[in-house]
Amino acid sequence: MAEEGGAPVVVPPAAVPDLPNGPVSKGRTPRGARFAGAAEAPEGRSAEPSDVVARRETADTIATLMRLRAEGRTGEAHALLTEVAHWPADRFPLLAAELQHAGLRADWATLLWEAASLPADRLVAAADALVAAGRSADGEQVLRQGVARPAGEIGAAVLGLVAEGRRREVSALLDAYVRVRTPEEAARSAEPGPQTLVPLLLAAARGVSDERHWDLVHALRVAGFSA
Structure with a gap:
């Protein structure tokens, strides 16, 4: 997102291979075999609890991100963070905790920056979720960055x-x-x-x-x- 006042412009990276299929923004359909038939649970079986899905997909994403960083594939790592920024707002506190636990604090800052480009309602929802989880500074930061448009x-x-x-x-x-x-x-x-x-x-x-x-x-x- 370009910010008034001369903030640096991020050049979109090339297409990203081997990225986990996390949740995506409203109106988009999850991709990949792991989501095949996800819209309807098989008869007689209940869908997985959303918190279990969130934790598994967050862990998968962070593992992929760490691999990309270790291999020096910075453009692909950034593309992954851009995709993750469109995850549901209630995932942000978990992402913050897990990224920081993994020593990826710089990636959390990048994720907040990318989230600042979300539509206004989703921007506020992300900030609210962070504040509700006791991460007021992060919630205020994403709002401050978001109103730079x-x-x-x-x-x-x-x-x-x-x-x-x-x-x-x-x-x-x-x-x-x-x-x-x-x-x-x-x-x-x-x-x-x-x-x-x-x-x-x-x-x-x-x-x-x-x-x-x-x-x-x-x-x-x-x-x-x-x-």
Whole structure:
């Protein structure tokens, strides 16, 4: 994900062989023989508990990642982390614990960076899962990195969450946004829908401090939005 302000651009690596088939993002179908028939459990047999599946797939993934690192296949290791970033949000605390236990702290930082590019609702879900597991610093970090995307993109994402009634996600996203970005940048994010976004931005800024609130009021007025 490119970050405003000149963050380095990661060149997508080549195709990755021999990677484990972990869970993937919503709307995609798991690949590989191990998932054949997974959509329906055989008659008379119950599906494996989700926590058992999560632990097995996490262990498989970390073993593969360690092998790739040992062989110097850094591009393929990064591609694997990019895929893992699309796993369900509730897997993130387990991934954090297991990666750090394996001595792969740098890979956990990379995984958080990749997760910051997730759609807004999934970004907030990942942050919430980390905070709920006692990893508040990681949850705050992924949100801070996630709101580094362009101002107009933030505004459009918030409008989408509002349309879906996702007030919790709206609040979390904008709280991080007005803390990290300048008032001028926050004001630009109101452009996709000022009538909806201006009150939400102001409420988030007020929750940070009176000073941030009045700075945003001024920035909105300079940008041509009534506040």
